[in-house]
Amino acid sequence: MSEQIEQALERKYDAGFYSEIESETFESGLDESVIRRISAMKNEPEWMLEWRLKSYRAWLEMEEPDWAHVDYPKIDYQSISYYSAPKSMKDKPKSLDEVDPELLRTYEKLGIPLHEQEMLAGVAVDAVFDSVSVVTTYREKLEEAGVIFCPISEAVHKYPDLVKKYIGSVVPRTDNYFAALNSAVFTDGSFVYIPKGTRCPMELSTYFRINEMNTGQFERTLIVADEGSYVSYLEGCTAPQRDENQLHAAVVELVAMDDAQIKYSTVQNWYPGDENGKGGIYNFVTKRGIAHTNAKISWTQVETGSAVTWKYPSCILKGDNSVGEFYSVALTRGRQQADTGTKMIHVGKNTRSTIISKGISAGNSNNAYRGLVQMGPRADGARNFTECDSLLIGDKCGAHTFPYIESRNPSAIVEHEATTSKVSDEQLFLCQQRGLDTEKAVSMIVNGFCKEVFKELPMEFAVEAGKLLEISLEGSVG
Amino acid sequence: MLSIKNLHASVEEKNIIKGLNLEVKPGEVHAIMGPNGAGKSTLGYVLSGRDGYEVSEGEATLNGKNLLELDVEERAREGLFLAFQYPVEIPGVSNMEFMKESVNAMREERGEAPLTAAEFLKKAKEACKQVQLPLDFLKRGVNEGFSGGEKKRNEIMQMILLEPKLCILDESDSGLDVDALQVVADGVNSQRDGERSFIVVTHYQRLLDYIKPDFVHILADGKIVKSGDASLALEVEKSGYAFLGKAYEEAEA
Numbered sequence: 001m002s003e004q005i006e007q008a009l010e011r012k013y014d015a016g017f018y019s020e021i022e023s024e025t026f027e028s029g030l031d032e033s034v035i036r037r038i039s040a041m042k043n044e045p046e047w048m049l050e051w052r053l054k055s056y057r058a059w060l061e062m063e064e065p066d067w068a069h070v071d072y073p074k075i076d077y078q079s080i081s082y083y084s085a086p087k088s089m090k091d092k093p094k095s096l097d098e099v100d101p102e103l104l105r106t107y108e109k110l111g112i113p114l115h116e117q118e119m120l121a122g123v124a125v126d127a128v129f130d131s132v133s134v135v136t137t138y139r140e141k142l143e144e145a146g147v148i149f150c151p152i153s154e155a156v157h158k159y160p161d162l163v164k165k166y167i168g169s170v171v172p173r174t175d176n177y178f179a180a181l182n183s184a185v186f187t188d189g190s191f192v193y194i195p196k197g198t199r200c201p202m203e204l205s206t207y208f209r210i211n212e213m214n215t216g217q218f219e220r221t222l223i224v225a226d227e228g229s230y231v232s233y234l235e236g237c238t239a240p241q242r243d244e245n246q247l248h249a250a251v252v253e254l255v256a257m258d259d260a261q262i263k264y265s266t267v268q269n270w271y272p273g274d275e276n277g278k279g280g281i282y283n284f285v286t287k288r289g290i291a292h293t294n295a296k297i298s299w300t301q302v303e304t305g306s307a308v309t310w311k312y313p314s315c316i317l318k319g320d321n322s323v324g325e326f327y328s329v330a331l332t333r334g335r336q337q338a339d340t341g342t343k344m345i346h347v348g349k350n351t352r353s354t355i356i357s358k359g360i361s362a363g364n365s366n367n368a369y370r371g372l373v374q375m376g377p378r379a380d381g382a383r384n385f386t387e388c389d390s391l392l393i394g395d396k397c398g399a400h401t402f403p404y405i406e407s408r409n410p411s412a413i414v415e416h417e418a419t420t421s422k423v424s425d426e427q428l429f430l431c432q433q434r435g436l437d438t439e440k441a442v443s444m445i446v447n448g449f450c451k452e453v454f455k456e457l458p459m460e461f462a463v464e465a466g467k468l469l470e471i472s473l474e475g476s477v478g
Numbered sequence: 479m480l481s482i483k484n485l486h487a488s489v490e491e492k493n494i495i496k497g498l499n500l501e502v503k504p505g506e507v508h509a510i511m512g513p514n515g516a517g518k519s520t521l522g523y524v525l526s527g528r529d530g531y532e533v534s535e536g537e538a539t540l541n542g543k544n545l546l547e548l549d550v551e552e553r554a555r556e557g558l559f560l561a562f563q564y565p566v567e568i569p570g571v572s573n574m575e576f577m578k579e580s581v582n583a584m585r586e587e588r589g590e591a592p593l594t595a596a597e598f599l600k601k602a603k604e605a606c607k608q609v610q611l612p613l614d615f616l617k618r619g620v621n622e623g624f625s626g627g628e629k630k631r632n633e634i635m636q637m638i639l640l641e642p643k644l645c646i647l648d649e650s651d652s653g654l655d656v657d658a659l660q661v662v663a664d665g666v667n668s669q670r671d672g673e674r675s676f677i678v679v680t681h682y683q684r685l686l687d688y689i690k691p692d693f694v695h696i697l698a699d700g701k702i703v704k705s706g707d708a709s710l711a712l713e714v715e716k717s718g719y720a721f722l723g724k725a726y727e728e729a730e731a
Contacts, residue, residue, distance in 0.1 A: 448569055
């Protein structure tokens, strides 16, 4: 059986193409002058540059973390280019008609048409290509509702007070090695502000694409949901198929004010490298949200790509009665390595959190769940429920669970459940006896395993995620 | 329909089937009885092509096609259905989506258009009623948390939906009370149309009161040692397998 499954797992990466687009790319290397140049490219105010430089100086003093259950050669930060942008973006196209058609074709090939009339109804997209935002759709419609959705580079100019107030407020500049690097060199990303009492009229999404060789992508996303507001946001990511590793070190900050709700979904499909572990993206990401009184932050992630993933979307449940959720599907195969999970920091009274993590390991991959549940001294009546399931496909892969529980409040309740199972011969045989081929059978069993998480995704994307898993598990058909 | 000639098969290098011959014509019901360890369940697995069941000699054809050359799913699409003795659970995959994929895989093989969700639902509801399972079974995970009897009825429901040519029922009566047995038997009998053939593997004569066989075979030590009509089953019920004598003792050894 394992042979059949191995065949079924032979991968095909649909998004692995490269687009011929004339780009302006910095020579590789990192020092203060590079940071000044990035800041100058974006015409940034002095305070932003200062913020970057402070971050950079802090980063120089820090050490790369090595506690994660992943293994990769040391990254040479001087061999990376820290800025790349399509030349056609220099004069800031006013409308889609002025955008390089090759760029639009790239997104079309990825299934993200940027012409509004062709798009999924009700989804606004910010498309980030290498270091810059190409286009943000539906802006006018969103503005009518008072919602701000724009590239963060633009927000620095247009809404400096908001950016100044919240950037680094959830993930401090020096939070960790990769967050500090990001704070120094981030190039673009999305900025979202939902005014008081407003329900964002459509799904917001950002689509990240790495295209150029030897560049890193360092995007920064900041979402602020003011009192009583609601927003659902989705990010997707892909990159060309290459033999070299590329670094993606992003920072995402969420601020949910009193009674606000933020639902943040990720479908991560960076190039994972070939079956021997050559190439692929290093996905070292810091994501964190802060929830004030009665607020709710919900992270849902479907992680199928990247050579190495290091990612822990977390919630600081600061306000009383605030709620944090983390729903995750992480699929690794080939030589992929993932160390992912969450942190739920319960500060306020009666705070609640739920963690549902589904790890699927196949091939020679390693998949680790790492999660911290912390109950602070003021967190009276706080509750956490954690369910952590691993599914193994074949016998050469690994699944690991590292739960950390710290409780400093006797009235807090923490529950943890963990299971490990295998796609069994019997399940496969039943499916095949009912006429389904191996690929279909495996993808059906895996989809069933992930169902609890998929049902948390916005509807349009739940279908996408299911398909993505299917493609990921697909053999070389045709 | 099904023709088995001098079949030899082994599991983990142990010979289980040792020269088995069987002819099943369209519309016939054959019962296979025999002591524990005779190879009754193995026969179903070998015919359906389960991994680990190696055929060393002999042939098996279904409507002229060499079964032994086909993959498990290809045999299924040729119309071979196996009702499992212990159906496995597939958590999170609803019966509904599982059976829809399955039915449509069969339809594709026959060159028919796939059923839409609404068309499938209509058929599935009828099948559910027929085996007296509540409709919410369609939404539940495949065999997830089903009782033994519910699993067996679920197998018969699948059989009804898939409209196979040859059905092998592997101890579909085990663990059922009389009412459930009646439901399973009614389900099977409703599918007898003069064309569809059945191989009913059972340990007990009881099932054959409900599903009337045309032939009864006694399987012992990997071979059919005696064949007859329904009266043979009654004979077994009365006096056990003692008449097998030496062959039986070998099988038990």
